[in-house]
Amino acid sequence: MKYLRVLFVFIPISIVLELMHASPIFLFVASALAIMPLAGLMGEATEEISVYSGPRIGGFLNATFGNATELIISFFALKEGLFDVVKASIAGSVIGNILLVLGASMLAGGLKYKTQKFNRGVVDVSSSMLLFAVIGLSIPAIFTHTINPELLNTSRYEGLSVGVAFLMFAIYLLSLYFSFHTHKDLYGSEHEETVEAKWSLKKAVMVLVGATVIIALESEFLVGSVEPMTKAIGLSEFFVGIILIPIIGNAAEHSTAILMALKNKMDVAVEIAIGSSLQIILFVAPILVFLSLLFTPMSIVFNEFELISLIVAVLIANKVSGDGQSNWLEGVQLIAVYIIIAISFFII
Template sequence: MGKIFTLLVLVGVPLSVIGSLMHWPSIMLFVIYCITIIALASFMGRATESLAIVAGPRIGGLLNATFGNAVELIISIFALQAGLIELVLASLTGSVLGNLLLVGGLSFFVGGLKFKRQTFNVFDARHNSGLLIFGVVVAFVIPEVFTTSMDADKTMNLSVGISVILILLYLAALFFKLVTHRGVYQPLEGGAVHHEEEPEWGRGKALIILLLATIAVAYVSENLVHTFEAVAESFGWSELFIGVIIVAIVGNAAEHASAIIMAYKNKMDIAVEIAVGSTLQIAMFVAPLLVLISLFFPVSMPLVFTWPELAAMITAVFLTVSISNDGDTNWFEGLTLLAAYVIMGIGFYLL
């Protein structure tokens, strides 16, 4: 698989540059850009995994989620610059749904096919559950409820205030997990035996690959944004569907692959940390950061989602919380999450 992704990068990046300079048809460029970003994301995932092998599951999952979300953050910034506010909000919705239902579901399902029962740190699961409910249900619903009787300026002020609080709480959560309470909440049972692993790349090589892949993703993402309008017209897709499904899957390709691989290796702590940790980072850091960044563009983005987006995210959060709170999973629970994702995908396609 690594050789295939290497070939896709070696072919895709030059084609992306040539195609954008020669103004190839938008549909062709859209496909090339998406495949190239997914291939680059795989390199980012492998680099972060190499860096994380010596750092433990929490930091490993955080690294993977951060650089996986970097792709989507880059795409979203260029979309904000182009004034595509609805598409950015839709892609944030898609990230929450994709990480919880698609990535989490595939991880539980694939791992459950190999192992009848898989366990992970129940204390982390319960801690993340509270943050999920706050970050998605409280912080996203409040603006929608209160802004019904507000003008645009007050709506933006409320969004900025909530965004600052979300970022501060997210940083406090990292400080709690990685500094003040690191190692305090350990699983009650011994769990799986962990074998020493050799990183695929050394620290220096992994950092260089990570930097180069991020730069390449930034270039390709900027060009990808310019194809959305033509693709939407050609396929009859709404901006909402492109954001919720297409941009979210392409933007989160790195952690999608990593979480599933970790689950197959029975490293469920890392798999869950990637899926849930990435969702928390989207809701409590990336989304509010984009709100603050949008203040520097002609059109600002309030933290106000549509009711279908809110309903889908709230459902995904409570379904994930109910399944993961016992620190135990199997393939059927994974299939349940995947079924919920498909149902929501059909709904957004038909909107």
């Protein structure tokens, strides 16, 4: 987090660029760099509040705010009617967490330690949930495969997306109850060690609120510059949504996973990577579908390229993490698959 703080300078820079109506390319880059340290600050504030609230409420806060940056950026994209960007960012976040973050963690930790072990039981539960989530996204897409894509964001299919979103959100709530109540013994005691608060509760809450407000402002700048920026440099909005926005929104969380792996805490690294992916599909995606009802209803139907990438990512992650241990070569394999997918989306 410390090395990201130097990027705070881009907050005033982005505001000045917006007021000057500067090039959308510069505005996009400045707002993206400004969001990265703010996301890290939000996570740090949430951790501090968790110390005061206790592990159960703290876990809920971490689950809620873990992908808040992604949710805020997607909300403004949703408001602008950029449905392709929103759905691509959802798919990109899942793919990035499973392949890039988990892969980088396994690679970094594997270069320092020959073999690293993690809680296989937790991974099995998370992997099953992840597989369910991808199936939940795939069935509506297969069902509507022969339908004109222009009809998907209409009231005719609004009920399908809302129904799927409701079921996913319900599963998300049940998964929280499962992990924090009925089967909390399944999860290791590694997170239950006593931690002293560095901030007062008042300061933590104020920082969390302040960071959220500024992220909302920067997200509006970012989303507003997407269309003119992509036209100016020849990038597709699809590539921006599936590769760039997930990296921007989750940079701080990604670095935390790698640092945990370097400390030989692969349980935490795997939990961040897979757990964050689950939150995106089961929490962020349904919330965005519900919010879209305030503007233009957005379908939860993903295109074929996104679905294939999601399925491939989940299958290879299950295979690599199924034995409860990792090494650097497995990390390289995950990163390689991510690069192949990224190149493919860039060309598309």
